[in-house]
Amino acid sequence: xKEIEELFLPENVRxxxxxxxxxDDGDNVTIxxxxxxxxxxxxxxxxxxxxxxxxxxxxxxxxTLESVKAxxxxxxxxxxxxxxxNEALEEAPELINSAPYNDGWIIEVKPNDPxxxxxxxxxxxxxxxxxxxx
Amino acid sequence: MRYLxxxxxxxxxxxxxxxxxxxxxLFSMIPGNCKMNGSLNLPEAxxxxxxxxxxxxxxxxxxxxxxxxxxxxxxSYNHYIPESVSYLLSRSExxxxxxxxxxxxxxxxxxxxxxxxxxVTRLLGMEVANASMYDGASALAEALLxxxxxxxxxxxxxxxLIHPYYxxxxxxxxxxxxxxxxxxxxxxxxxxxxxxxxxxxDLAAVAIQSPNFFGCIEDLRTTGAVAHESGAxxxxxxxxxxxxxxxxxxGCQEADIVCGEGQSLGIPQSFGGPGLxxxxxxxxxxxxxxxxxxxxxxxxxxxxxxxxxxATREQHIRREKAKSNICTNNSLCALASAMYMASVGGTGxxxxxxxxxxxxxxxxxxxxxxxxxxPFDSPTFNEFVVEFGENFKDTYxxxxxxxxxxxxxxxxxxxxxxxHYLLCVTESMSREDMDALIKxxxx
Numbered sequence: 001x002k003e004i005e006e007l008f009l010p011e012n013v014r015x016x017x018x019x020x021x022x023x024d025d026g027d028n029v030t031i032x033x034x035x036x037x038x039x040x041x042x043x044x045x046x047x048x049x050x051x052x053x054x055x056x057x058x059x060x061x062x063x064t065l066e067s068v069k070a071x072x073x074x075x076x077x078x079x080x081x082x083x084x085x086n087e088a089l090e091e092a093p094e095l096i097n098s099a100p101y102n103d104g105w106i107i108e109v110k111p112n113d114p115x116x117x118x119x120x121x122x123x124x125x126x127x128x129x130x131x132x133x134x
Numbered sequence: 135m136r137y138l139x140x141x142x143x144x145x146x147x148x149x150x151x152x153x154x155x156x157x158x159x160l161f162s163m164i165p166g167n168c169k170m171n172g173s174l175n176l177p178e179a180x181x182x183x184x185x186x187x188x189x190x191x192x193x194x195x196x197x198x199x200x201x202x203x204x205x206x207x208x209x210s211y212n213h214y215i216p217e218s219v220s221y222l223l224s225r226s227e228x229x230x231x232x233x234x235x236x237x238x239x240x241x242x243x244x245x246x247x248x249x250x251x252x253x254v255t256r257l258l259g260m261e262v263a264n265a266s267m268y269d270g271a272s273a274l275a276e277a278l279l280x281x282x283x284x285x286x287x288x289x290x291x292x293x294x295l296i297h298p299y300y301x302x303x304x305x306x307x308x309x310x311x312x313x314x315x316x317x318x319x320x321x322x323x324x325x326x327x328x329x330x331x332x333x334x335x336d337l338a339a340v341a342i343q344s345p346n347f348f349g350c351i352e353d354l355r356t357t358g359a360v361a362h363e364s365g366a367x368x369x370x371x372x373x374x375x376x377x378x379x380x381x382x383x384x385g386c387q388e389a390d391i392v393c394g395e396g397q398s399l400g401i402p403q404s405f406g407g408p409g410l411x412x413x414x415x416x417x418x419x420x421x422x423x424x425x426x427x428x429x430x431x432x433x434x435x436x437x438x439x440x441x442x443x444x445a446t447r448e449q450h451i452r453r454e455k456a457k458s459n460i461c462t463n464n465s466l467c468a469l470a471s472a473m474y475m476a477s478v479g480g481t482g483x484x485x486x487x488x489x490x491x492x493x494x495x496x497x498x499x500x501x502x503x504x505x506x507x508x509p510f511d512s513p514t515f516n517e518f519v520v521e522f523g524e525n526f527k528d529t530y531x532x533x534x535x536x537x538x539x540x541x542x543x544x545x546x547x548x549x550x551x552x553x554h555y556l557l558c559v560t561e562s563m564s565r566e567d568m569d570a571l572i573k574x575x576x577x
Contacts, residue, residue: 046421071446
């Protein structure tokens, strides 16, 4: 597994304590899991995605990731409605491992409150949190 | 055999390690009203010969086949078990039936379970089967829970022609949860009335049994279509899998989950258990399927091998988020049924099913000619309902003295059907047996 210093934590997304990232795309946000989470889980073999149109509260479970080692729930970083899911993951769940911030995105959400994303952690805050967990 | 292997010294050293003074101290967190006071209400211990005499006495009180001609089915069927099944099953390799976690030392058992799963999918025409469950009733309850997971809905519709005991088990499983059970009534022809399904919202599953409790073959394709139109899964239960040797399998008739009792396939009736819960579904729902699954894979050297697979659905990995709290299977019964299916073979199962059907039709016609009503005119397999009338009880007793058991009175579960009896005929009945019954009920 990677050392914390080796993790790729881009600055254009915000992070949660549950290791999801959220990117502000204007009207909508894109959500995935970060480099730390994909590294901890190992090879991801299955992704259970929500239905388009479903709504979730912040912190609510919206899907599951199954790796060769474990199953983990994925939680909503912000409240909102699912407007797109990454269907490529059904055939190629390993995209989450190889490109967690790009081709491995998981859902696109129309947030109830566009400002809620600002309550999430920045890259440096998140890095501090991870160091504290070590 | 010692059932309490610990000496007093063992116990006191364990108590010391646990920091407890004595046993009462160790269990002090259990409320007093939950503890049992006094001794167990058990008879005195017997010697081995006294016990044998007691059991012989008990068994003499029972009406067992072949001394008695038992025309009773209703979920438990008297089929011939080939000697090959008993022989293979007694092999010591199979005597530890526990589901194997360690593939490196369990290839034989894993392969046998894999073959069982394969035979189940072929018989039922489904895409994937699990390694088995407790019995037909709990398999149905699990199927309904699975349907609520797949559809994310809470209401299930159950035919009143599903075995009454199965419906009881379903209620035991579902009622404490946030689920709703709706019962579907029956039609005059002995099939389920599914006309109400279209008007039901939020339906997770439509469940029927075929052949149903009255022995009638249900209209699977139409039921499936109606279920799917309302966004529900079509769950098919069965108590007599042998019927699928003759009738179209559920897989080619829209069924999403097929579950039922496999006792017919090489497992003795044994006064009601143990049974075999057969469970199969569509591949697209496999991640919501309960129970263990054995898969085929290759090892590091590319050699074929068998392992438990998709275990991430299960309780020992997934804890409280598991798809079911079943984390075991009925391996020995599953292996018996696999050996039975392999021994009898596809052609044999068809021939056997035809034999059951033909003999049943013989008795049905005989009773009808003797003047008894056959109230439900849908096709049946090896069971059917006959109206002997409300004054039949005396004849029933008289037949019992002649060692003939003339079916099961339905009024116990269907109060609107007094005088109606459910009769079963398997390959074990001869023409003479059936003629004796017909003669007996005429007089």
